[in-house]
Amino acid sequence: MNKLFVGMDISLDDVKVHILDQDGIDACSRFSIDNNPSGCNILVSHILDCCNKYNIQKVFIGLESTSVYGWHIQYYLADHASLKPFNPSVTTFNANTVKAFKKSLGNLPKNDWVDAFVIAEKLRFGRLPKSCPVDFRYLALQRLTRHRFHIVDSIVREKNYFLSNLFLKFSGLCQTKVFSNNFGTTATEIFNEFLTLDDIAARPLEDLVAFLVDKGRDHFNDPNATAKLLQEAVRKSYRINANVNDSLNFVIKSCLDNIQYLEKQKKASEKTIVNEVKGFKNQFLCLTSVNGIGPTIAAVLISEIGGISRFDNDNALAKFSGIYWSEYQSADFKAEDTYLKRTGNEYLRYYFIQAVDQLRKYCPEFSQYYARKFNESKTHKHKRALVLTARKAVRLVFALYFHCCFW
CATH class of the missing domain: 3.30.420.10 (Ribonuclease H-like superfamily/Ribonuclease H)
Known part of the structure; x- marks a missing residue:
């Protein structure tokens, strides 16, 4: 030929x-x-x-x-x-x-x-x-799922930037666990209600408690204790120049607006992904039959894997995903230390690991496997256990896909 x-x-x-x-x-x-x-x-x-x-x-x-x-x-x-x-x-x-x-x-x-x-x-x-x-159907879905990945990456970057400016503005809030989440409604409303730390310090305790109850919608178990923690955080915080404070107020509010907008875009992209993935009904039902794999993660796996006929076995899929380890052997020597290869599909690798983080919460088999690998690891226990468990998830996804069966 x-x-x-x-x-x-x-x-x-x-x-x-x-x-x-x-x-x-x-x-x-x-x-x-x-x-x-x-x-x-x-x-x-x-x-x-x-x-x-x-x-x-x-x-x-x-x-x-x-x-x-x-x-x-x-x-x-x-x-x-x-x-x-x-x-x-x-x-x-x-x-x-x-x-x-x-x-x-x-x-x-x-x-x-x-x-x-x-x-x-x-x-x-x-x-x-x-x-x-x-198959251009996969390409259409892939564009959407990769866009969601881009949005999530932007949210992480914007939140890290917000936290760096938050330390400059209100260092005590970063050092003291006042709120469970510094991106929550009550925490962010502080910057709309109080322009400077001295404004918070000047407020009576009763007013702060009333503020927390109102903005927190009665979700605080002990608003009086939270108000005292907030006052303590103010006392421990550095004071900054008034001009710098005004600039930081603008930057922090701008960051919060960006985060809020990106969160809306993420929800909109997920809604569009769910509509698009309907064209892959069989694969979608097989993957979502597993507790812990939701519509978004299933859609990503479908779009990035494409047709399962591309892979001879789960080892090929793992290599494509970049979830496999190096090997170094010569004569009687075989290296004990191996490292994770990162030459595969970064999107697929990311979402396999995201899927495992959910599977370990809902599936006893994965929970037990994760716990065993967590205890075996000497350093970076959580990361190592997640990646090792992700390799187990590759076998599961390949089997469901290949046999077109439910979990």
Whole structure:
């Protein structure tokens, strides 16, 4: 079977292309196209010319994972009607894989043309990741779930920034456990009611108690004790210049507005995700049959895993997720210390660990396994136990997916 290998180095504006035949000989002169639909049509035209010239039966197309610059061209080529007779296989390589392979080709220079050639040669060398047909339903859901991940990451970053400014404004509140949550309604209302710490200190205890009861909606078990803790936190806090205080008031209120807005966006994205995941009813019902895996986590697992036929077993899924460990062995020596590989899908790894954090609360099997690994770990007990338990969750998800059964 005659094969054609198309290597592409993609940037924001253009794409460098190098095409090889199965003997490693240039099928045509290297060329560059614009990274737009017109450029893609030119690329398809060149590929078809080479296919007709060399009687090609199979086309391999490869590119590096470069942000989102290759997203459109990758799926454009995979779904192009003119290329269907040649059964195109599109592979996206990790940049580290291409870099390591390039070293085996000798001391090559670093430029876009050489990178395109190296990718084509890597395709010709073989041992490629297992390919699967493009299903645009997964892509639509994946965009939504990754957007939620981005929102959650922004919330974490904004909350950390808020806490750093909160220490400057009200150091005692950060050091003393006055409220269970410094992002709660009562805690944040303090900055609307009192402009300075001296305003809080000047208030009688009875007024502070009334404030806490009103804003806390009678949720405090002992508002009098909480009011005393608040006064104690004020006494322990640093006093700052009036000009700096005004600036901090603005920054803190702005942070709180940002957090509130992002929380609304997170809820809206989750609602949209639930509507979109309805197209995967069987997979969704299988995953949500497990206590601890909710609609959002199930949707992420569905979108990032894609078709389960891509994976031969749970080991392949774990490797794709980046939940596997290094191995170092030579002769009679075998290293006892291994580290977690982080070369897989970061979104899938994150949500597997999030799922396990819930599973250990609702499933006795996972709770017991987590407790055992927690006790076995010498350092970072919680993190180590979570990741080890996540590997167990990979087996569960693969089995449910593969057999299409309920827990």
